[in-house]
Amino acid sequence: MHVEGTILRGRQFTPVEGRVVIADGEIVAIEEVETESDDVIVPAFVNAHTHIGDSIAKEAGGGLSLDELVAPPDGLKHRLLRSASREETVEAMARSLRFMESTGTGAFLEFREGGREGVAALRDALAGRGGAESIGARDVESVILGRGGSEVLEVADGYGASGARDGDFDEARNAARKAGKPFAIHAGERDDLDVNPAIDLDPDFLVHMVHAGELHLDRIEDRNTPVVVCPRSNLVTNVGVPPIRELAERTTVALGTDNVMLNSPSMFREMEFAAKLADVPAAAVLRMATVNGAEIAGLDCGVIEEGADGKLLVLDGDSDNLAGVQDLVRAVVRRAGHGDVERVVL
Structure with missing residues (x-):
């Protein structure tokens, strides 16, 4: 063709x-x-950071803080995920996948909650099974970073940690290395206290880095650690916005839309916001939305x-x-x- x-x-x-x-x-x-x-x-776009499991709760929790919204184990999103049936969750994710594909997303990197079962539910949504039959299979490519015990790596494409303050992720990091799979972690979203501990884990990439200081920028440059930024999400949760230009001067930066609960998974909207927020050329932003995310994920x-x-x-x-x-x-x-x-x- x-x-x-x-x-x-x-x-x-x-x-x-x-x-x-x-x-x-x-x-x-x-x-x-x-x-x-x-x-x-x-x-086609590469959405480098998503949480599409919370597609069941779009625009829930207006006015809540970041911790009240998404902090494990009892943030609003986690309570809503526990209360939803598997069929409801799979169908909601399949609808988000259909929207992502229709808006030009060819691949996405998902931080998937729920351990092995959470990964299986997303794979069912991708394949048009388990509540998504009427919506149909999706052609968008996935890189699923599971969460929970290190055993999730048996079924996931990698491990996506919530943040260094939420637990000890040495075992998960080591298991991911042994399996030859990526390990990634949120860092610097609400403050800078978890940034150095996250960098110490030597992740394949970091997510957010809203509160990256000069020391952190030096460290990620020295280690060549990529960063995925999600500026619309950071604005909605009132934690600030990432220093996109400063990060891009030091390392590879990609764009993600983060929680579907807070934002539509539209890379058009994320690009426009990032471009108007940061003093970077349009071509650099388009790379953040395409090839940079692909390279982080090892996609062609x-x-x-x-x-x-x-x-x-x-x-x-x-x-x-x-x-x-x-x-x-x-x-x-x-x-x-x-x-x-x-x-x-x-």
Whole structure:
């Protein structure tokens, strides 16, 4: 198959007219030829941090603090997850997956609560089983980081720890290393007290780092530790916003939408907010939403180049919203939305 239009090619998203040729799920050629298409072809997004289990509780808990909302074991989200049936949880997650796919997400990194059963429920949502049959299977790719005892690594793709203040994660980190799977952890979300203990665990990546100080920035630069930022979530929970520009000067930064309870899992919204919040170029933000997350997760997507996975987002460049733009990359990051999506190729 092939897709024609203006292609945002490579890591610099250079606009070229032509077609992307895909065979067996892989980009096999990028042909620079004249076309009559107004479409804009972008790499599908990689949402680098989600909690889609709480899709059962969208917009619950308005006005509550971060701890009241999500702190384990008895934050509002955890109580709601315990009270929901498995079928309800699976169906709610499947709906979020369908929305993510329709808004251009090709892969996501999920911090999944509930141990082995929590991982199994998400896999059922992905496969269209266990309450999600009427919604259908999803084509979006998942990297599921489980939580609980280290035995969750038998079924999960890695381990996603809540935060260094919530327990001792040495065993889980060591088990993940032994299994050859990633270990990641939240850090610096409410304050800076858990940042150094989290870095000491030598994680594959950190999430949030709202309260990263100069010492922390030096440490992550020295260790080459990537960071996933979720600025909309941080604003909603009133903990501040991450220093995106300073982090990006030191390490690889990716974007995530965090809890579905608090925010829609739309990478369009996350990009726009991050771009208008931080003093970084549009191309850097688009990398945060695509190839940076893919590289953190060890995936072969997030960029349009030969050999990469054929995961593409096709936008209508002649939509009422996008017609007449002067800078395509800036428009994709700061202006494009769900209504501009022509199709998603996964």
